[in-house]
Ligand code: FES
């Protein structure tokens with residue numbers, strides 16, 4: 001059981017702010033994106049768009065096997081190819097890093113079961129297409145030719161692809177160095193179960209036994225990819241002064257700086273990271289990928305090196321989202337009150353530890369107040385690519401199981417699925433599965449928004465396609481909210497305009513939101529605010545962008561920076577106006593003394609004067625680390641048509657209600673919701689990695705890895721519910737993660753409503769529907785599931801320090 | 811194989827592209843003449859991020875070999891705005907929230923421009939059909955469709 005200390009909240013608005021801002025002007029407005037013009041004209045620079053003179057191109061060779069010992073790698077022919085400047089393998093890395101850092105080579109440090117450390121397969125490859133060697137050459141063509149000249153001798157090992165096999169006691173460990181981590185400590189024997197996450201309360205067996213109605217069902221989702229359209233790309237340059245400059249498509253420039261400095265064993269000041277525009281991240285670009293390889297190649301060759309993944313590299317060898325097998329049991333009283341829940345989640349985290357999460361369990365069951373429960377999650381290693389964060393990591397998979405089970409329960413009780421959820425929905429003071437109480441939240445409000453929407457209250461219309469069946473389903477979901485450190489500077493220019501400087505990466509429009517907050521608090525027009533996302537040498541520190549934290553946390557920093565700038569402006573105006581600062585009124589971008597209101601100064605005049613008067617420029621700073629998390633909830637209604645002949649599913653309509661706290665820019669918020677929902681529809685209906693028995697991905701292209709197109713996507717109507725968050729400015733909540741959480745379950749429930757098929761595997765479309773329709777016990781509880789015998793010996797070492805996992809950013 | 815020179819008119823200017831014969835128009839645009847507005851999402855014709863207009867028709871530049879554009883007219887995203895004035899489609903994408911990360915945007919804009927050139931009054935289905943080859947992972951397409959509707963209205 002984890003308990004988290006809740007930090008004390010900060011006041012939401014200073015009293016001063018309320019006095020001087022009588023009405024909001026730009027908060028809540030649909031202003032156009034600040035960087036929109038750059039993006040529609042092709043001028044915005046993404047990861048692959050930066051080049052340097054004399055630049056080399058790098059490509060990597062992937063392992064031919066999903067599990068094999070690497071006997072030898074012969075790179076002589078590749079090195080001899082004219083135009084090739086370097087070929088590097090895992091065995092070369094310790095020596096290169098030792099030279100860079102001027103420390104003794106420590107090969108064993110590169111032979112640890114960590115994706116972040118083992119950037120090139122070392123002695124052993126553990127998933128297919130895992131990078132084994134890299135070549136840098138004067139053109140991409142030559143780099144590719146060089147790879148073709150590398151000979152790798154492999155000794156194939158047995159490939160494990162099924163997590164339920166891999167987690168058994170008798171299974172051969174994929175790594176010698178992975179020992180099961182639990183809240184209590186670490187196991188002593190190596191195992192493919194990298195981690196066990198457990199949460200419980202009360203006596204779940206007794207509570208389940210006493211329930212009037214019980215549902216037990218098993219579900220499985222496929223491994224899916226975040227599907228960002230921009231493949232990872234990076235450019236690195238090494239200067240003779242010992243500094244590395246990195247241009248990369250990342251969600252966190254400071255995260256890359258510390259990660260890379262750690263990898264190269266150099267102080268952070270020797271690394272400068274510039275984040276490019278990011279062509280979609282969704283969690284996947286929170287972890288380092290190409291940066292260490294490019295940095296090493298730049299050092300070895302003395303020339304700038306650019307590397308860009310191909311789409312098949314992206315699909316085969318980045319970090320997708322875990323597939324999840326789960327068994328869910330819920331018990332309720334006749335009136336629908338949930339009394340108990342039990343669940344096992346098996347996350348196939350791929351070939352390296354990481355990828356599972358506590359947040360996933362909190363997202364799955366956290367919507368409901370349940371007295372007695374026991375939840376266990378297992379991070380299980382297999383010979384598939386190691387996994388990572390994808391929008392509300394592991395929430396959508398778990399919520400799919402839980403929301404399906406609740407629908408089965410509603411069916412059993414003869415209750416409306418919305419009424420059942422309303423009856424059990426959490427509210428302020430209820431606790432989440434980690435036993436942390438919720439502050440003010442808006443789940444019930446989102447449920448009520450759906451309950452009263454015509455798409456729910458009106459009778460079902462007949463299907464638009466002949467022979468098809470029509471249905472609708474609902475689902476709920478949440479994201480606990482992201483916090484972390486954010487810093488912002490606001491420079492006031494001599495004309496009264498403002499520049500906000502941050503080191504946080506804008507993934508989809510938060511620069512605009514920050515400009516709105518700064519304009520609001522400085523009381524100047526939005527158009528007069530510029531937002532600069534600066535590199536790590538220039539910008540104030542911020543944690544990476546992820547977990548829906550930016551509007552909330554960086555927004556608080558910008559808000560505080562604006563208040564600070566305003567305070568300084570008042571102080572400076574006081575010297576000009578010869579009155580105490582307390583008597584200076586600041587309104588609408590003007591300052592005056594209450595004693596002589598006729599004499600007015602503009603912000604520009606004060607800013608100009610202050611530099612002449614020897615007081616220096618006005619720079620407001622704002623910093624935030626501790627904020628109370630602001631959980632965000634959503635309820636979605638999905639309408640589908642199903643062809644019972646083929647199992648085809650068409651989504652005809654989605655209504656998405658979400659508690660956004662306060663929509664600073666409703667257009668941007670709706671965009672996040674619509675994008676998340678459509679990703680969820682893809683996950684539910686058509687997306688999924690397919691592997692052959694050797695562990696090779698059979699659909700490594702966007703034709704066969706089928707993401708929704710404009711023809712597949714329905715209109716998504718957004719109902720923005722605004723229950724103000726307790727902390728942070730304006731009551732705002734993060735909005736990015738939660739819209740994908742309810743969608744999978746809502747689709748499954750709509751399909752059941754349409755055709756009576758309770759589909760327990762994703763993706764749903766086609767065969768799974770036909771199989772479910774053919775099952776005589778369809779829609780009823782599925783067979784009970786016993787967790788396989790674990791290789792987890794319970795002699796955990798309590799005292800042992802639990803090794804830090806690589807930081808996962810959502 | 812030796813490199814070759816390909817002559818083409820790109821965004822209204824004559825260009826000589828010095829390229830390996832097996833490299834694509836996408837690579838020639840981006841790496842030879844530095845027009846990086848055209849994006850690569852897949853390199854296999856499945857995402858539409860590399861859409862350009864070849865003699866007025868939208869094509870995936872990753873599927874066109876550079877030598878194929880000899881003597882032809884190519885319009886990329888850099889050639890859509892004129893004299894610092896946005897094309898109505900670009901303007902509508904900005905105003906209607908038709909972009910988030912923006913990596914699909916150049917391709918989307920070109921597909922939409924090509925559609926409106928042919929059909930100034932498209933229905934929603936026609937719009938969705940015209941951009942069905944352009945994947946967007948951020949927006950769910952709704953606001954892109956709205957933006958194209960608004961652009962169609964504005965161009966009338
Ligand atoms: S890059 Fe050409 S279609 Fe994807």
Ligand code: FES
Nearest residue numbers: 910911946947948
């Ligand atoms: S805006 Fe990101 S892919 Fe379309």
